[in-house]
Amino acid sequence: MKKYEVEGEVKLGIDKRSFKIEVNANSENHAKEKTYAWFGAKNKTKKGNVHVKNIKVVE
Secondary structure (H helix, E strand, O other): OEEEEEEEEEEEOOEEEEEEEEEEEOOHHHHHHHHHHHHHHHHOOOHHHEEEEEEEEEO
């Protein structure tokens, strides 16, 4: 597994907030899905309210 840094914006109510999180994943797609799952579990945010802008491998 690689460590990925995922950047983007999330809509929480009427606010939009930037985020940058690190996740362990097998691929960029897997990292994106883990990001959606994390926001869903922590904030009850729907997948459509999370906008991923950049994914990169962290060394």
